[in-house]
Amino acid sequence: MAKGFSLMTWNVNSVRARLDNVLTYLDEHEPDVACLQETKVENALFPRVPFMELGYQVALNGTKGYAGVATLVKGQKPVDVQLGFAEGPEDKHKRILALTYEGVRIYNLYAPNGTALGSEAFAYKLDWFARLRGELDARFGPSDEVVLCGDFNIARDARDTWSVESMKGGTHFTPEEHAALDALENFGLHDCFRKFDDAPGRFTWFDYRGGSWEKKHGLRIDYVYATAPATERCTEVVHDWEPRAWDEPSDHVPVVARFADT
Numbered sequence: 266m267a268k269g270f271s272l273m274t275w276n277v278n279s280v281r282a283r284l285d286n287v288l289t290y291l292d293e294h295e296p297d298v299a300c301l302q303e304t305k306v307e308n309a310l311f312p313r314v315p316f317m318e319l320g321y322q323v324a325l326n327g328t329k330g331y332a333g334v335a336t337l338v339k340g341q342k343p344v345d346v347q348l349g350f351a352e353g354p355e356d357k358h359k360r361i362l363a364l365t366y367e368g369v370r371i372y373n374l375y376a377p378n379g380t381a382l383g384s385e386a387f388a389y390k391l392d393w394f395a396r397l398r399g400e401l402d403a404r405f406g407p408s409d410e411v412v413l414c415g416d417f418n419i420a421r422d423a424r425d426t427w428s429v430e431s432m433k434g435g436t437h438f439t440p441e442e443h444a445a446l447d448a449l450e451n452f453g454l455h456d457c458f459r460k461f462d463d464a465p466g467r468f469t470w471f472d473y474r475g476g477s478w479e480k481k482h483g484l485r486i487d488y489v490y491a492t493a494p495a496t497e498r499c500t501e502v503v504h505d506w507e508p509r510a511w512d513e514p515s516d517h518v519p520v521v522a523r524f525a526d527t
Contacts, residue, residue, distance in 0.1 A: 266526055266527060267367055267368050267369075267410075267498075267526065267527040268367045268526055269498070269523070269524050269525045269526040270297040270298060270366060270367055270369075270523075270524055271294075271295075271296040271297050271298070271521060271522070271523045271524075272296060272297065272298045272299075272300070272371070272412065272414060272489065272521070272522045272523075272524070273290075273291075273294070273296035273298070273299045273300065273519050273520070273521045273522075274299075274300040274301075274302070274373070274414040274415050274416075274487060274489060274519070274520050274522075275287070275290075275299070275300070275301055275302070275487075275515070275517060275518070275519040275520070276301075276302040276303045276375070276415070276416040276470075276487060276515060276516075276517035277301050277302070277303060277304065277515050277517070278303050278305075278515040278516055278517065279303065279304070279305040279306075280301060280304040280305065280306055280311065280312065280333075280335065281305070281306055281310075281312060282305075282513065283513065283514070283515050284312055284315065286508055286511055286512075286513070286514065286515070287301070288315050288316070288319065290508055290519060291316070291319055291321070291337070292319055294519075294521065295339065296339070296521060297338070297339045297340075297366070298336065298337070298338055298339070298366050298371060299321065299336070299337040299339075300334070300335075300336050300337075300362075300371070300373035300414050300415060301334065301335045301336070301337070301373075302333075302334050302373065302374070302375035302415050302416045303331060303332065303333065303375055303416065304325075304327055304333035304334060304335050305328075305329065305330065305331060305332070305333055306327050306328075306329065306333060307327050307328060307329050308325045308326075308327040310327075311323065311325055311327055311335065316337055320339055320340055321337040321338060321339055322337070322338050322340075322341065322342050322343060323335060323336075323337055323338075323343075324336045324337075324338070324343040324346045324362055324364055325362070326348040326349065326359045326360075326361065326362040327359060328358065328359040330358075332358040332359045332360055332375060333359050333375070334359060334360060334361065334362045334373045334374070334375050334415070335362070335373075336362050336364055336371070336373045338364070338366060343364045343366075344364060344365050344366075345363075345364055345365040345370075346362070346363070346364045347361070347362070347363040347364070348361070348362060349361050350396055350397075350400055351363075351400055351403075351404060352400070352403070353396065356393070357389075358377070360374065360375045360376065360377070360393070361373070361374055361375075361397075368410060369410045369411070369412055369495060369524070370405065370409065370410065370411045370412070371411075371412045371414070372411070372412065372413040372414070372415075373414060373415055374397075374413055374414065374415035374416070374417065375415055375416050376390065376393065376394070376415070376416060376417045376418045376419070377389055377390035377393050377418065378390070378418050378436065379418065379436035379437070379442070380436065381435075381436065382434070382435070382436065382439065387436060387441075390418070390436075390442070390445075391441055391442070391445050394445035394446070394448065394449055395445065395448065397449060398448050398449050398452060401449075401452045402452065405492075406453075407452065407453025407492050407493060408492070408493070408494060409492060409494070410491075410492060410494050410495045410498075411454075411491065411492045411495065412489065412490070412491045412492075412495050412522075413449075413454065413488075413489075413490040413491070414487075414488065414489045414490070414520070414522070415487065415488070416470075416486060416487050416517065417446070417486055417487070417488050418436075418437060418486055419437055419438070419442045419443070419445070419446050419486060420432070420437050420438045420484045420485060420486055421443075421446065421456065421485065421488075422443075423465070424463075424464070424465035424466070424467070424485075425465075425467075425468070425484060425485035425486070426438060426484050426485075427466070427468070427480075427481070427482040427483055427484070428482070437484065437486065449490075450490070452492075453492050453493060454490040454491065454492060455490065455491055455492070455493065455496040456488060456489075456490060457488075457489040457490065457491050457496055457499045457502045457522055458485075458488065458489065458502040458504070458520070460496060460499060460502070461501065461502060462502075466481070466483075467485055467504055468481070468483030468484055468485050468504070468518075469483070469484070469485050469486060469487035469504055469517055469518050469520055470483055470484045470485075470486050470487065470516055470517050470518075471483040471509060471516055471518075472516060473516055478509055478510075485504075487517055487518075487520050488520070489502055489520060489522045495524065498524040498525045498527060499522055499523070499524055499525075500523050500524065500525050501521075501522065501523045502520065502521070502522045502523075503520070503521045503522075504518055504519075504520055505518055505519045505520070505521060506518050
């Protein structure tokens with residue numbers, strides 16, 4: 266029998282700047298696996314000790330600047346850790362950390378932003394998603410238990426943006442990005458949140474600017490995707506807005522998924 270587990274994904278927008286908030290949340294909710302994105306710190310400077318004191322062991326793919334991912338595992342050593350893409354040229358940013366937990370392959374992802382239409386950064390974003398789909402094809406089948414979680418930097422459909430009109434001319438809601446996400450999903454991935462909730466306005470990101478949080482003008486760009494066997498085990502996905510109202514918050518909120526025993 267495979268053991269059930271809880272999984273949290275959260276773009277923390279600098280783990281050192283949000284350390285108190287992240288530690289408070291982990292202490293209160295105790296997810297079995299915590300996937301952090303945009304950690305913005307090199308591995309040597311990552312604040313390991315406070316997480317270890319909460320019972321987590323840490324796997325890192327860090328960098329200074331705006332990228333970096335970290336996966337925390339409660340009570341056991343991370344196994345089968347993979348940093349970046351499994352094959353091919355090294356990614357120019359630290360955006361991927363994969364490991365295996367209770368037989369489930371978990372990808373912690375911080376997808377590229379894309380910056381501006383027609384830019385090199387936008388082309389890199391589309392290529393990055395294509396490489397990710399290629400890796401899934403090469404290493405797994407749809408019947409394997411695989412979970413992809415993190416900040417995908419794409420609002421999936423109209424329900425996932427406060428205003429479609431406001432997205433025109435920018436990234437995160439273009440036909441090209443939607444096609445890239447379609448291609449990834451077509452591997453056999455399911456949006457676990459939408460298993461339980463079809464409503465609009467279930468956002469995971471609120472800009473710091475323009476009173477977006479107060480107005481609840483946001484985007485849903487943080488996801489938990491899973492293959493069919495893992496999706497069947499998923500019993501709940503929660504977007505926890507509470508930490509967005511804390512002092513010095515991240516602009517993203519934690520997303521917590523729970524998977525049952527089999």
